[in-house]
Amino acid sequence: MSTSPTTNAPAQFAGVVPPVATPFLPDGSLDVTSLERLVDRLVTDGVNGLFALGSTGETAYLTEQQRVEVVQAIVRANAGRVPIIAGAIELTAARVIESARRLTAEGVDAIVVTAPLYALNSRDETAEHFRTIARGIDVPLWAYDVPVRVHSKLPADLLIELALEGVIAGIKDSSGDDVGFRRLIAANAEAGRPLRLFTGHEVVVDAMALAGADGVVPGLANVDAAGYVRLWDAAGRGDWDAARAEQERLNRLFEIVFQTTGRSPDAAGVGAFKTAMQARGIIDHATMAHPIEALDEQAVARIRGILDSLELVGAPTP
Amino acid sequence: MSTSPTTNAPAQFAGVVPPVATPFLPDGSLDVTSLERLVDRLVTDGVNGLFALGSTGETAYLTEQQRVEVVQAIVRANAGRVPIIAGAIELTAARVIESARRLTAEGVDAIVVTAPLYALNSRDETAEHFRTIARGIDVPLWAYDVPVRVHSKLPADLLIELALEGVIAGIKDSSGDDVGFRRLIAANAEAGRPLRLFTGHEVVVDAMALAGADGVVPGLANVDAAGYVRLWDAAGRGDWDAARAEQERLNRLFEIVFQTTGRSPDAAGVGAFKTAMQARGIIDHATMAHPIEALDEQAVARIRGILDSLELVGAPTP
Amino acid sequence: MSTSPTTNAPAQFAGVVPPVATPFLPDGSLDVTSLERLVDRLVTDGVNGLFALGSTGETAYLTEQQRVEVVQAIVRANAGRVPIIAGAIELTAARVIESARRLTAEGVDAIVVTAPLYALNSRDETAEHFRTIARGIDVPLWAYDVPVRVHSKLPADLLIELALEGVIAGIKDSSGDDVGFRRLIAANAEAGRPLRLFTGHEVVVDAMALAGADGVVPGLANVDAAGYVRLWDAAGRGDWDAARAEQERLNRLFEIVFQTTGRSPDAAGVGAFKTAMQARGIIDHATMAHPIEALDEQAVARIRGILDSLELVGAPTP
């Protein structure tokens, strides 16, 4: 990895960078047409970047070949308009590098990876994990902090240390630990801002923007990207009343993920997003990756009710 | 997967089935010579099967190509003497199947897999995960229950259900939950013994044999396979005093894994095994997979002291 | 606390020491008559000691006054026949001592306490917690290791250290960690056996006896004490086939705790015991402490079915 400021250019990512959902056809194969339409709509709505192959993109369920096809479609539909960061979710460094290289070959601008999965490593081994990956790829590397899936939290001092070494350029924080995120913002400022700090929690973007976040990766933007763009713009001009009002509207929309019972976390979240996206005409099918269970009809009806109440059906773009 | 009793022949695995360590050269590449020597010694010492690419085999750190090379060496050195089961540790079913097929093509007799990693699934989705994999491979499938790495426990009723469907043929239980394992033994007996039940905990083999376990996957057998063979034989003939005495001797040996401080779980366990194996002349180097940190000299000295006290240095086979 | 071998006499506790259930009248007040009958039956059935005010005794739900009344009834009904150990479950040392002194004033022979609750302490602070309590009471102190309720595990080396200091005389292990318990047995033997080691897991008593446990605290003995006495006697004379057979019979009985759904752990366990005790005529009511929810009728029917199948209804003593 080059660590020169020029190529390791974290400044390119800021603002609203949605984790792009992966549409499927009813037979379980990739729905490339819907994916391209989704990407075009996101960019048209004004997002500042695209996050391919994240948890919302169901990347854990995709084969390596499918991952490449997803990235190809996103790159093609984006047509160079905004930067693209892609997840390379694998167990350990050597495997991550193999996966990441397939994705950078398709033209993504950065790679985001988690701490090791399945392995049980020390802090120093985790640091070396990121260093090894950074050396093995030729685009900027981001760290993805998602303890609910990885089962360990990336410590702030480790992240700052790796940033100052030029190993990582940004963080996607889905830790649900706002106290820790606030400390990370302060530590990053103290260190001269080597990191771009993105929150993954779509319901507190106003608050995290006030606290100093550089951007947000909102899964819900697959349903209403324009709302997040307005929210981020309001925060950017210091209009906190407007930011909060938009956030509260989006939070009423976010209630779609709580409309099902007895489903897994993966089903409830992505299932709600896809159901709403289909209702808004953004994708053709709400199918999820095998073996994720589809939402039941009652949940679908309630989700449509929420969309109706927010006047979001039939009007995908503002 | 064929579910006929003939091909899905779980009875072939019973007794001592060590998880084969993966030796490395100092430069980090596979040490095939040491691996073949290790396999030959294990089989000569009387083990009843071999478990390739488990946690002790550092499989999480290996690329797909390396996994294939490890299995090739084990198959070659075993030369058909005992059955081989191989781990296919990947995130989800589609990816597991791709990995498993590479291994079965090399001649392994069964595949063992965990619940999904990184994904957040329901009980039913987890069941479907195993069903999908069983359909995708042509050898018996085992389930690997290792909550410390997977962060969820496989429920006993799910395992019995999958067994009765012909989906899984056995369990490697590394859950550390002896109460749950005892209930599983009882439920399996009630169901007509569709499952082979192996414990992964090398320090309670006498007790688990008394409770009805069908076998054991002892990482420590890489260091002293003959001891586990004697222990299992004693249990098999109902000589519980002899079984306990052998277990207690092996437990003194197992203290090697507690001789280091400040190292990760992966380093402490496999590092101790490899240090002792090298001291006994079983492998040439104690190198672990990158980025696992080597044990410090004090720990190595203490491990050698334990081997000395048990008269295990310089006498690898009894 | 005197640390002289004479008064700190851990040897008095060995074998089967049931955690005595606390019967209630339908109005929620203590059912002293049933409690005395229960105690008399346990002692008549041959148990080697009594554990008052444990989790099975619903001690967390009792006021200090009720705790004293429970101990008074147990002491009275026991009439000096077997030694009595009582739980003093409180947040921290100063509060534990106040509670413990009320119980020792009633004549209990030992006190058992957990690590601090609610507080967030270091290893050294936890050690000092036990030392402070030992200094504050004049009977032997035991440590109760129950991570599912205390949310931390007592490390083996800490327990041995405290034992060698004369601070603790025994352990009630409900950690569900048989590997750790086995290591504790070995470390205790190495240290000259300063500790009495009891398992709290009633379904693996044969295995833990083989491993070297000094006794067992089986909640299920409230339902069938005679079975545990037979099991322990068989283990004591080295008749492991008989021990295992009795254990397997008791484990079929233990299935009563799995017959309810949608109830809390406290309701499912104690509720099943009390339902079975009532069915066998040992106590008059299956009432649990407020606000624990009663089992539903279906669960009660299934529990009675299990008792029937084991020929345990209407024949409380062998």
Added chain:
Amino acid sequence: MSTSPTTNAPAQFAGVVPPVATPFLPDGSLDVTSLERLVDRLVTDGVNGLFALGSTGETAYLTEQQRVEVVQAIVRANAGRVPIIAGAIELTAARVIESARRLTAEGVDAIVVTAPLYALNSRDETAEHFRTIARGIDVPLWAYDVPVRVHSKLPADLLIELALEGVIAGIKDSSGDDVGFRRLIAANAEAGRPLRLFTGHEVVVDAMALAGADGVVPGLANVDAAGYVRLWDAAGRGDWDAARAEQERLNRLFEIVFQTTGRSPDAAGVGAFKTAMQARGIIDHATMAHPIEALDEQAVARIRGILDSLELVGAPTP
């Protein structure tokens, strides 16, 4: 508990309500003089209420008699100037009520309690726990959500349900789950605002105020109450730049809790607060409750350095 709007007057608590630290003399006894001085200073600095006997107040380590003495001193020093809420931290409802009544007899205006400790209850049992306590006391009841100590999270729908029943009047949220807190704010607004919602996280007060919190319980206010009063005032008038600037200053101060290593969470947090309070002349000794370990000299020196850098030594009030 009266549920009439008049006596159950949650509106009285709003804004900055510090959890009052409990000073000790070097011999471990209560330092009533320092406690009264602390209370007077907090009220003089403009706090809107006082939270007695919280985690910061080391209430877990106090006997019942000491808890009463602490409340007496706080009531006396406050002299009716601001409302007082007191923690009644005990295992279960019957025990909580006994403790709470001792405190309300001394004149506190509200009681705050956690979910059951040690017990393992269902959602419905937990609801009944709060209902029983509310019936047993004659002041408003608040719920304290602190999973790091209680090991379960209070679900938002349960809290709203209890609020609509008139059982609870407010929440102290120390869950570290800002997403959940945001949803609770929205649900409370939807329900007509039956609850007062306070955050316990002192480093995100600006953000939580923007999100709609009614107040904050900042442990750090024991060191710099005036800062929190300024922060809350700025937020109240919508001056988010000023609020953020004050928050960032306070967060630099909060770094005092990270200056020690190898100490328990209880020692690191309260120890840092007391060290800084002593340095500022607010209390006479930094002694913590037995057996919490004192901070080492290096940590104390670093804490003083932070105070110096913020010009907080020798100037306790602005």
